[in-house]
Amino acid sequence: MENKTTKQIGDEAEQIAANFLISQGLKILHKNYKTRFGEIDLIAQDANATLIFVEVRFRKFDKYQKFGNSAESITFKKQQKIIKAAQEFLTTLNKTNKTPFCRFDCVLFDCQNNQKNITPKWIKNAFLAE
Numbered sequence: 001m002e003n004k005t006t007k008q009i010g011d012e013a014e015q016i017a018a019n020f021l022i023s024q025g026l027k028i029l030h031k032n033y034k035t036r037f038g039e040i041d042l043i044a045q046d047a048n049a050t051l052i053f054v055e056v057r058f059r060k061f062d063k064y065q066k067f068g069n070s071a072e073s074i075t076f077k078k079q080q081k082i083i084k085a086a087q088e089f090l091t092t093l094n095k096t097n098k099t100p101f102c103r104f105d106c107v108l109f110d111c112q113n114n115q116k117n118i119t120p121k122w123i124k125n126a127f128l129a130e
Contacts, residue, residue, distance in 0.1 A: 013058040014041050017107035020120045026052065030089075037084035042107075051102045053086045055126070058109040070108040071123070079104070083129045104129070 004012070018028050021044055029051075030043040042054035055078070057070035082104060090099055106126040109118050 009058055010056075013109050014056045016109070016118075017054065017056045017120055018042055020107065020122070021054070024122070033085070033089060035085040035088040037088060038081040040082060040085050040089065043089065049100055051090075051100050053082060053089075053102065053104050055082055055104070055106045056109075057106065058111070060111045069110050070121075071106065074106060074126070079127045086129070102129075 014031065018031065021042065022028060026044040026046050028042060028044050030040070033040040033043055040053050041056040042052075044052040044054060046052060055074055057073055059070040059073065086102065086104070090102070093099070103125050104127050106123045108121040108123065110121070111118050
């Protein structure tokens with residue numbers, strides 16, 4: 001992921017995350033779902049029909065890194081935006097069906113210096129909607 005813009009790196013990380021989740025048995029329903037509250041990187045569904053709202057984060061570390069790792073970058077404020085966006089998404093579903101079980105996951109990438117192969121870290125139920 002060298003010599004790329006932040007957007008290109010983010011898009012690539014989201015595609016790697018989507019492919020990883022598919023390999024784990026999930027179906028990707030939406031990528032970059034935009035709402036007035038913000039964007040949900042991925043919306044997936046598992047074999048039990050659970051809706052999974054996924055935040056993807058990539059952080060590159062070098063000896064000058066001062067802003068924390070990828071998990072630390074998902075602040076309470078960011079979580080609240082994702083929750084509101086998910087609630088808005090749920091309003092678009094067929095109203096005759098009951099609301100499916102939902103959860104909020106994260107797929108994280110932390111890259112050290114010029115590391116080439118980066119393994120995603122999948123955190124299920126990373127945060128809760130209250």
